[in-house]
Amino acid sequence: MTWKQTGGALPARVFGPVTSEMLVKYSGASGDFNPIHYDKDYAVAAGYRGVFAQGMFQAALLSTFVADLFGSGAVRRFAVKFRDQVWLGAILTCAGEVTEVTPGEDGVRVAVRLSLTSDEGAVVVVGDAELEVPARVWDAPPVADQALMSQGVGS
Numbered sequence: 001m002t003w004k005q006t007g008g009a010l011p012a013r014v015f016g017p018v019t020s021e022m023l024v025k026y027s028g029a030s031g032d033f034n035p036i037h038y039d040k041d042y043a044v045a046a047g048y049r050g051v052f053a054q055g056m057f058q059a060a061l062l063s064t065f066v067a068d069l070f071g072s073g074a075v076r077r078f079a080v081k082f083r084d085q086v087w088l089g090a091i092l093t094c095a096g097e098v099t100e101v102t103p104g105e106d107g108v109r110v111a112v113r114l115s116l117t118s119d120e121g122a123v124v125v126v127g128d129a130e131l132e133v134p135a136r137v138w139d140a141p142p143v144a145d146q147a148l149m150s151q152g153v154g155s
Contacts, residue, residue, distance in 0.1 A: 065094035080127035
């Protein structure tokens with residue numbers, strides 16, 4: 001079974017370790033300047049073991065995983081649920097499963113179930129996405145999948 005079939009596992013992708021620099025850069029990009037995400041003393045005083053990643057930072061990693069596989073232009077719906085904090089130093093693994101493949105006139109409609117898991121074993125985010133992938137991208141040989149996506153095909 002390939003990952004392009006219902007029940008197929010998407011090729012996993014690893015991000016991290018999560019650093020303070022990543023969180024500060026994300027704060028700047030998102031406008032989320034809550035000190036709980038970059039000031040250890042503040043986070044500890046609030047009852048946490050230290051700073052932790054913004055939830056939307058975690059969602060951004062998962063959406064990057066999907067967009068890199070299918071092309072950002074293919075994404076029609078993307079939803080997540082947050083389950084746990086991501087702490088500094090965490091190594092995160094994006095994974096997914098194809099839950100539906102529906103051939104269409106110009107391509108394929110694909111539904112995927114997603115997860116982001118920390119190296120501590122916690123599933124920190126779950127989600128799902130629906131995509132409309134152009135036939136030229138979907139039908140490309142497996143070795144070409146990443147090369148096509150990196151060139152923006154499907155965008």
